[in-house]
Amino acid sequence: MYLVTVGLNHRTAPVEIREKLSFTEDSLPKHLDKLTSSGIVRGCVILSTCNRTEIYAAVLDVDKGLTRIREHLAKCCRSEHSELKNYLYTYTLFDVIPHLFRVVSGLDSMILGETQILGQVKTAYQVACEHGATNRVLNTLFRQAITVGKKVRTETMIDRNAVSISYAAVELARQIFEGLDGRTVMVIGAGKMSELTAKHLVANGVESVIVSNRSAVKAEALAKQFGGRAVRFDELIDHMAAADIVITATAAPHCILEKPELVKVMEMRNGKKIFIIDIAVPRDVDPAVAEIPGVNLFDIDELQHVVDSNLEQRKKEAHKAEKIIKEEINEFWKWLSMQFVTPTIAALKKRGEEIRQKEMQKAYNRLGNLTDREKKIISSMTNSIVNQLLHDPVMELKKYALTKQGHLYTEILQNLFNLDVPNEKKFAAERPEECPLDAESNSGGHPGGHPGGHPGEHPGEHPMRNHAVGIE
Known part of the structure; x- marks a missing residue:
């Protein structure tokens, strides 16, 4: 079997x-069934x-x-294959491994290093696993990927x-107030940035929300979304005194908050600090307010x-992540x-054993009555001959498995000895209970229970990058 990935992204x-x-x-099982029904997947x-x-x-x-x-x-x-292919990318064979490891680590995300993707990969694998749509290779690949992400x-x-304007504002507010629990935020304007x-x-602990907008309907709608309250736009200064954080993003062509008004607000707050986030262009707040x-x-x-x-x-941290991924790729590749x-x-x-048994039986028949001891000596001798004869080919094949000639040596050996190699049924889907997500924690996250990773080759330099990776 061979690993492939087809997808599209932002x-x-x-x-x-x-x-x-x-x-x-909920729809994933249906798609998994359709994809695997042909037998090709x-x-x-x-x-x-x-x-x-x-x-x-x-x-x-x-x-x-x-x-x-x-x-x-x-x-x-609902489009033609020729149309859709312009948006799709494909990874095959070895390239699937580094791609998935980078995805789960947040290196391929719209926002570098975002954390949500790890849970999304975990859920995707869990659904496929519980539905019986995975097999031994996919189970090991995804367990390893999830461990890499962690x-x-x-x-x-x-x-x-x-690394987003909205979340940068949150981090700054947390630093200023040393925590956001119990704080009140006032939103002036009802745009997407203010809402976000x-x-x-x-989500980070602010307790109550006050919304003010020239459109009372929009203000009410946004306030309802956060379980807050809407106030009239011409009364926002009076209500601002109750806010620890003010977000303003209106479409006004001039400042709507001047220094004298904020002086009045600070008097009503008895000097308690206030954090104002002005994300409007042109600015809503007179820069002199900062004084x-x-x-x-x-x-x-500034944000x-x-x-x-x-x-x-x-x-900078992504470079460290790439090194970790490189090591983990090497372990999985082995x-x-x-x-x-x-x-x-x-x-x-x-x-070898079939030939040994066949020829040994012939010898027994020709030699006539043999004692159990004599039979054991003959069996031991023939077993030793076969093992010694096969030892070097087996060792060499294992060695070449990690090189670009690995698949060639395997095919040549199969042809030379006319071997009947078990097909993909050998690695058919495992029982659901054999692929739990907690499994990677029991083996340190390395396939086959390997200990910690060792420096591996860069994906772009791997000797088998363009050669078949498969399980016969």
Whole structure:
């Protein structure tokens, strides 16, 4: 069997295409059944998020498997295969491994280092596993990938430091107030940025929300979303005294908050500090407001500076993550390479034992009545001959399994000895109870229970990058 991936994401497809191929969790079993029903796809996992849809599969034939997956996606998208292919990317054989490891680590996300993708990959695998749509190779690959995602976030700081305007505002507010529990936020304007920032603040402990907008209807709607209250726009200064955090993002062509008004607000607050986030362009808040004691004012440029600085820090951490991924790829590759040759080695030993038993029985018949001791001596001798004869081919095959000639040596050995190598049934889907997500914790996350990883080769330099990776 061979590993393949077909997918699209925020870089390759516009939202109108992505939304057509966005699968709900409840619909995944149906798609898994359709993909595996032909027999070409022997196992698959479907990862579907708002920014990507990817199908990871173990297939009997790479070209036929890719065609089957693309046809299924085209049918779901209700478009021609020739149309959809412009938005799709494909990873085959060895390239599937680094791609999945980078995805689960947040290195392939719209926001570098985002954490949500790890849970999404875990859910996608769990659904496929419980539905019996996975097999031995996919189980090991996804367990390893999930472990890699956890390791990257544990050993680097790639998911620290806010890299969006709205979340940067939250982080700054948390620093200013040393925590957000019990705080009150006032939202001036009912735009998307204000809504998103308020959502992040509420999710991080802000207790109550006050909304003010020139349109009372929009103010009421946004306030209802957060279980807050709406106030009249011409009364917002009076109510601002109750707010610890103010988010303002109106479309006004001039400042709506001047220094004298904020002086009045601070008097009503008895000097308690206030955090003002002005994300409007043109600005809603007079820059002179920052001169008032207790007022912490940030405009969108200052927030963007924080985001840019944090993004640079995440990029540095991404280099550390790439090193971890490189090591883990090497460990998985060793395991996968051994799986490729193991059936051939088993078949070779089986052929040797069949010949030994056949010739040994002939010898017994010719020699006449033999004692049990004499039979044991003959059996031991023939067993030793076969083992010694096969030892070097087996050792060499294991060695070559990790090189670009591995698959060639395997095929040559099969042909030379006319071996009957078990097909994909050897690695058919395992029972659900044999692929729990907790399994990776029992073996340190390495296939076959390997100890900690060792420095591996870069994916782009791997000797078997363009050669067949499969399980016979």
